[in-house]
Amino acid sequence: MSDKDLEEFAEKLHYGLGIAERRMLEEKALHGQDIVVCDSQGAIHRIPAQEALAAL
Numbered sequence: 001m002s003d004k005d006l007e008e009f010a011e012k013l014h015y016g017l018g019i020a021e022r023r024m025l026e027e028k029a030l031h032g033q034d035i036v037v038c039d040s041q042g043a044i045h046r047i048p049a050q051e052a053l054a055a056l
Helices: 003-030 049-055
Strands: 034-038 044-048
Touching: 003 034, 003 049, 034 049, 044 049
Parallel strands: none
Antiparallel strands: 034 044
């Protein structure tokens, strides 16, 4: 693969992961579920999916 091919693949992968993340958050928010996130210090928190979706 050329550098251009790798760059295009990485862009498509990033785009697809963004779609998957949004869909997951929408589904969890629909059911009133929480998600687990990590802050910049490495502390683990549970937050409502609706809150994460609003921040996205």
